[in-house]
Amino acid sequence: MRHLFERIGDYMPHKEEIHLPSCYRKKSLYERMAREFRERGKSENDIICYDYFIRLWKIHLPEFIISKESEFVKCRDCTELEEMRAKATTDHGRQRVDSLLRAHLGKVEMERKRFHYNRERAEREPEEILTIIIDGMDQNKTNLPHLHKEDKSTSNLFRLRTHITGAIVHTGVTGGKVPFVYVDVNHIPHDSNLTMNVLLEILKEVEKHLARVLYLQLDNCFRENKKQISSVTYAVVVQLNIFEEVYVSFLPVGHTHENVDQMFSKFHLVYKYQMPTPWMT
């Protein structure tokens, strides 16, 4: 169940929840899980019943929630299909839109599955592959000082623009992953320069875990990750024999929340409940 839910769910960066697509219902997720088991050759006796599925979900996987509405920017396809669904007047029409939405989400799932496969492979074969996911946290939440509650006298005060970049390195260490956090105060331009700086800092930190192949999972943002400087950096690390091959992957826009966002949700909790920064008072 967890594997299936992680493949189709979006990690929320501001709370400890993983949202499953709104086109699914609990019953349809159960049917999908049962179908996948059958396709893998499991017998009917090996497949749990629907009631037990619901009980396991409630007890062991409460962080997975079927979202009614996305709280973040959606991809254009999802938005159009959800509008079509809202306008559909018959069950047949709604079912047709749901099947189109599932087909679209199936493509997203394939991309996400590739990342999950590569991070599991990095844990199993650390000499062959090193998998790194890098993403930035919403800067509005990290500027300092951060106050638990704002009032008129504090809302217009100068804030030090502070930005957090998070990364998770998947390799053959205990637990299979190493989290990294980089804080900058806009002293590095927030474009490919920042991502490449963070990447090179990480590679220095994990130099004992370098592998033959580097697999990077980055945010699908042209400004940050698709500029010439990125390609040049990958070419240089290959030229210097740090890696033989470098692969870069991007999840589709609107479907980019991954395990690094789960890390941000923990920071968000700290920011939400912490007291005012001492030097503010």
Ligand SMILES: [Zn+2]
């Ligand atoms: Zn979409």
